[in-house]
Amino acid sequence: MALKGNLRDFSIIQVLNLINLAKKTGALYIESSSKSAKLIFREGKLVYATTGMDAVPLIKIMARSKLIPSSAAASLSERYRTLNDMELGITLINSGYLTQDQIFTGIADFFKDILRGLFTLTEGLFNFEADEQPPSTSIPLRMALEDIIIEGSRQAHEHEDLKNEIPSLDVALKFAERPGVNIRDIKLNAEEWRVISYVNPKNSIKQIATAAKLNDFQIRRVVYNLLQAGLVEMIRLNSPVASAPPHAIPARNPIEQRNLVNRVIDRIKTI
């Protein structure tokens, strides 16, 4: 089974969204004319990221986040030359140089920068290799993807096509049931919070837009961001179906209809 395509057609945000929602484990390879990257996920969380050929050493990552002064980076690298990342991390913690939180923050910032660098790609191949694991010596950080997906989705140029994606505003939203994801932990902007506060199977997107004072374009953009991050789902409006087309429900009575369907079933079985 393949999970590959071109970023021209299926953006990096959509790929991350898929990995996040399907809780995938494995490596995502990105190959474009300007960049290449390898991202490893475990149950939908990012655990490892590199661009180009080589992994960036932990000391450099810490120096980037200014957790280690760049003046000290060279001598530390030299002193701990023989240690792998995991051993080095433990050494830095034990020597009181850095806390575990600082190390995790530094790595998460580094991961996010790599992802941000990929957001701008408008073409390039992606390929997901299931079950690939990070090097056993890497620091065991698991970075949740919701924040970065929302961030990327906000700046994406995909919004032009949103009418295709969300053709009808006469549908409702409900919160996605995703154990372990608390919406309060996610960095939403004011517009997104306003929309979130009206999410209810009884409110159509159009009604939410009116209440939140957003126009059609704005509401589609917000809904799209929330959908991408897996926070909400679209559902049929839980009220009289205003938009049902005429005669959409067959005019026959249910017993007759049942009978017809059963006859068709019997016939199809003989094909």
Place this chain on the structure above:
Amino acid sequence: MQTQTVKIVVTGPFNAGKTELIRSVSEIEVVNTEKKVTSESEKVKNSTTVAMDFGRITVDNDLVLFLFGTPGQKRFDFMWEILSEGMLGFIVLVDSTRPETFREARGILETFRAYAPTPYIVVANKQDLADAWSLEDIRVALRLDPAIKLLPCTAKKKSSVKTVLLELLYAILEELDSTKS
């Protein structure tokens, strides 16, 4: 007694295999209106359906099933009108090897969600190809509700299409049961 007709509609993005699916089970040569593809972006194939595909299965002496395939573009405006009478349900077909069409497939699905509960299933076609995405990934990429059936298919194979049709019919029975009241 007059012959009754029922309809099943096969819709989905360009090149998903709608014509192929109908052709696999229709007892008549599929009446289709293909034309040569001229647009650059859609050069993956030589011909596309411009009006409806039309297949037929005789059920018994007084019942006929029609299979309609929607054309590669512009699906909805005219569709409800033409097809609503006697329509049992829909198949939304996607090409499992072309993620670039999933966005359009999602648009189709979101449209259905807004309407009355017409039963439909989603079918991941071309599962015989090495590039095919797995059902699990397609379900997430299409944001499919867990209640909606998603089935694998190889439209070129009659047995595969048969399974798909039966699953749709079972979904229709379930829908009838749930609206019995």
